[in-house]
Amino acid sequence: MKRILCCIMLLAITPVAFSQDYILLPGEFFLSKGQSLNVGLLISNKLENPKEDKYESAKVTKFTILEDGKKADLKAGAAEGAKPVLLRPMAYSGLALLAMERSPQAYDFEKTEFLEHLEQEGLSDLHKKAETMGQPEFREKYTSYMKALVMVDKASGGIYGEKLGQELEILLLQNPYKMKYGDDMIAQVLFQGKPLSKARVGVQTKGLNGSVFEANYTSDIEGKIYFKLNRSGKWVIRMIYLRPATTDKTADFESWRSSYSFGFKEGL
Numbered sequence: 567m568k569r570i571l572c573c574i575m576l577l578a579i580t581p582v583a584f585s586q587d588y589i590l591l592p593g594e595f596f597l598s599k600g601q602s603l604n605v606g607l608l609i610s611n612k613l614e615n616p617k618e619d620k621y622e623s624a625k626v627t628k629f630t631i632l633e634d635g636k637k638a639d640l641k642a643g644a645a646e647g648a649k650p651v652l653l654r655p656m657a658y659s660g661l662a663l664l665a666m667e668r669s670p671q672a673y674d675f676e677k678t679e680f681l682e683h684l685e686q687e688g689l690s691d692l693h694k695k696a697e698t699m700g701q702p703e704f705r706e707k708y709t710s711y712m713k714a715l716v717m718v719d720k721a722s723g724g725i726y727g728e729k730l731g732q733e734l735e736i737l738l739l740q741n742p743y744k745m746k747y748g749d750d751m752i753a754q755v756l757f758q759g760k761p762l763s764k765a766r767v768g769v770q771t772k773g774l775n776g777s778v779f780e781a782n783y784t785s786d787i788e789g790k791i792y793f794k795l796n797r798s799g800k801w802v803i804r805m806i807y808l809r810p811a812t813t814d815k816t817a818d819f820e821s822w823r824s825s826y827s828f829g830f831k832e833g834l
Contacts, residue, residue: 587710588608591606591827592829600657627669633725663726667712676703712824724741727740735755735756739753755805764784806823
């Protein structure tokens with residue numbers, strides 16, 4: 567298929583231990599009305615043995631849920647230090663979209679560490695640039711954006727593709743809870759509201775048996791990637807956009823990280 571061939575897929579097998587990717591991961595993606603939704607905040611670039619973080623209000627700028635056509639602020643009622651970060655009865659049937667935005671954080675790398683970071687993220691041009699720079703350390707300032715989509719009783723609603731205005735944003739262009747096994751799924755990445763082309767986007771699946779699978783794709787001119795829903799389990803789309811710092815003179819590089827989690831069940 568032409569649109570599948572336009573994506574370049576690379577297998578990624580080595581995690582970046584120092585990469586601070588954040589993922590909102592519900593304990594269960596398929597719920598019933600009245601059932602409590604619990605959501606963990608994971609620190610990892612893989613779904614294999616991730617670390618769960620606690621809720622820290624000072625580091626969270628936005629925490630919302632969109633359900634039944636209304637957006638609610640979760641930040642005001644979130645408990646400091648809570649783990650999981652959310653435990654909430656679901657009052658409405660249909661899709662619900664959770665979103666979190668964290669305030670910018672800084673991370674200091676030794677040069678060899680930073681070069682490995684760039685290499686494992688597939689950022690070859692930046693790797694060449696950093697390699698020629700004489701400094702022994704690099705500071706990266708990063709901002710994290712997360713989404714998680716759950717289904718309560720039924721797969722109704724179009725909020726799976728809702729634009730929330732995140733600076734680096736992943737959109738689903740189809741409802742995964744209405745898809746069949748083997749269907750092609752389309753996602754789109756936006757930076758500052760515009761399609762981001764030639765971006766390396768990872769798609770991970772944690773199967774029902776706990777096995778983790780990952781493939782990387784390159785977005786096309788419209789910022790889109792195409793992949794098949796070929797396993798039941800928890801799915802995460804994640805990406806990083808990194809460039810030399812232009813807005814903060816205290817950092818050498820700045821990055822934006824985004825993740826979007828959802829569930830898929832064969833024969834739903």
